[in-house]
Amino acid sequence: xxxxxxxGLWMSVLVTVIVxxxxxxxxxxxxxxxxxxxxxxxxxxSVFYYVKANRKITSENxxxxxxxxPLYRKAIKAGLQKSFVVTSASMFLQKGxxxxxxxxxEQYLQSSTGKDPNLxxxxxxxxxxxxxxxxxxxxxxxxxxxxxxxxxxxKNLFINYTTYALEKGDLSKAKALLDESAEMENSSPGIRDNxxxxxxxxxxxxxxxxxxxxxxxxxxxxxEPYVHYAQVLIHYGQVQAAIDMLRRALEARFSNTSxxxxxxxxxxxxxxxxxxxxxxxxxxxxxxxVNVASGRMPKPLEGTFAAQDSEILEGFAARxxxxxxxxxxxxxxxxxxxxxxxxxxxDLQYIREHNLE
Numbered sequence: 001x002x003x004x005x006x007x008g009l010w011m012s013v014l015v016t017v018i019v020x021x022x023x024x025x026x027x028x029x030x031x032x033x034x035x036x037x038x039x040x041x042x043x044x045x046s047v048f049y050y051v052k053a054n055r056k057i058t059s060e061n062x063x064x065x066x067x068x069x070p071l072y073r074k075a076i077k078a079g080l081q082k083s084f085v086v087t088s089a090s091m092f093l094q095k096g097x098x099x100x101x102x103x104x105x106e107q108y109l110q111s112s113t114g115k116d117p118n119l120x121x122x123x124x125x126x127x128x129x130x131x132x133x134x135x136x137x138x139x140x141x142x143x144x145x146x147x148x149x150x151x152x153x154x155k156n157l158f159i160n161y162t163t164y165a166l167e168k169g170d171l172s173k174a175k176a177l178l179d180e181s182a183e184m185e186n187s188s189p190g191i192r193d194n195x196x197x198x199x200x201x202x203x204x205x206x207x208x209x210x211x212x213x214x215x216x217x218x219x220x221x222x223x224e225p226y227v228h229y230a231q232v233l234i235h236y237g238q239v240q241a242a243i244d245m246l247r248r249a250l251e252a253r254f255s256n257t258s259x260x261x262x263x264x265x266x267x268x269x270x271x272x273x274x275x276x277x278x279x280x281x282x283x284x285x286x287x288x289x290v291n292v293a294s295g296r297m298p299k300p301l302e303g304t305f306a307a308q309d310s311e312i313l314e315g316f317a318a319r320x321x322x323x324x325x326x327x328x329x330x331x332x333x334x335x336x337x338x339x340x341x342x343x344x345x346x347d348l349q350y351i352r353e354h355n356l357e
Contacts, residue, residue: 049075050084057091069096076104082112086123093130094255102130121152128160129257132167140164155181159190163259166197167294174198189220196228200289206320208232216245223252223260224295230268231292234285237316239308242282243272259295267297280305282313 053071056064072088080088085108092101105127113120128143144161158181165174178185178195185191192215199208212229220226226249233242246269254262271281280301288298 046075046078046080047084049078050080050088053088053091057095065095069100082108082116083119086119086126089123090126093126093133094257096256098130098133098256102127102134105130117150118152121147121150121157122154125154125157125160128164132160132164133256137164137167141168153181155184155188155191158184159188159194162191162194162198166194166201169201169290171198171201189215189218189222189225193220193222193225193228196225197293200228200231200293205232205235205317209236209319216248221253223249223254223258223265226252227260227265227295228293231285231289234282235289235317236319237282237313238311238319239272239278239282239313240311243269246272261295264295264297268292275307275309277305279308279313282316286316 049071053068053075056068056071059065068091072091076085076088085104089101089104089108092098092104094101105123108123109120109127124143124147128140128147131137131143132140140160141164144157144164147157148161158177162174162177162181165171165177174194175198178191178198181188181191185195192211196208196211196215199205199211208228209232212225212232215225216229226245230242230245230249233239233245246265249260249265250262250269254260268281268285271277281298283305284298284301285292287301292298
């Protein structure tokens with residue numbers, strides 16, 4: 001493996017050696033070195049701003065986040081390296097002014113396209129999210145499709161592209177992308193959640209039940225899996241279990257790029273918790289899986305619905321008693337318990353020796 005030469009370190013050593021070999025007073029040598037160090041700090045100031053901004057944006061206290069944005073701007077203005085510029089734009093998209101994040105990415109692509117193809121593709125994948133957030137689904141799809149056609153592949157590309165395909169209702173495209181990214185699925189809760197979302201839209205409730213019951217045990221940090229699992233539970237009339245999932249969704253981490261919004265989840269939760277609106281809301285959720293899975297409110301249903309305080313509602317699909325994995329495991333166990341009637345070579349030899357043929 002080829003090692004990268006640290007030219008900055010060697011230059012500093014060289015300058016230090018040269019300064020101390022000069023025939024000048026010691027205080028002059030120290031002054032020259034101090035000026036050199038100050039010059040390096042000035043040239044590298046963008047990195048210092050960037051590191052300080054990252055410390056602020058990763059703080060648990062969201063009030064610290066406001067201090068990060070001026071630092072990111074200073075870092076970019078001071079000539080921050082392009083990979084850090086793209087990362088800074090991502091922070092704006094997720095936690096700050098998404099419009100500014102979008103502008104940073106567009107500026108980067110206008111000035112640097114072609115110099116680093118991989119970084120270009122990462123920036124375009126992020127930019128597609130900005131278009132999606134603006135409600136321009138078609139432009140978001142066109143942008144990730146450019147990245148996909150270039151041959152670039154990573155988890156974020158598959159998460160974004162499948163999300164847009166599912167939003168559009170292009171289930172065949174979503175399935176093809178999910179099948180292609182199957183190897184990434186176990187290590188990517190986002191891809192796994194989108195697989196479950198596809199199952200919901202396909203009406204494969206038993207598979208969705210199995211997937212989400214497994215996924216939520218891993219405590220994903222984003223709200224979508226909990227809302228999607230709540231949908232599955234509502235389909236089976238398990239309203240109290242669905243309420244518990246929505247509560248867990250509200251404890252997840254939200255960002256500007258979250259498909260689910262806190263106020264939307266809270267509204268669903270309030271309606272399901274109230275006896276007067278429990279049955280009506282559950283029926284609406286089950287009747288409109290497309291909108292609910294995309295983070296929108298379900299279409300209202302007409303008619304009168306009785307007040308309900310039951311934890312399990314009647315009139316919904318019957319939930320299978322055993323998840324698919326348990327059924328498959330039971331079938332495999334039963335097959336293992338069946339007597340083995342295959343004859344081995346030793347059996348055949350015994351038959352021949354005892355004239356039992």
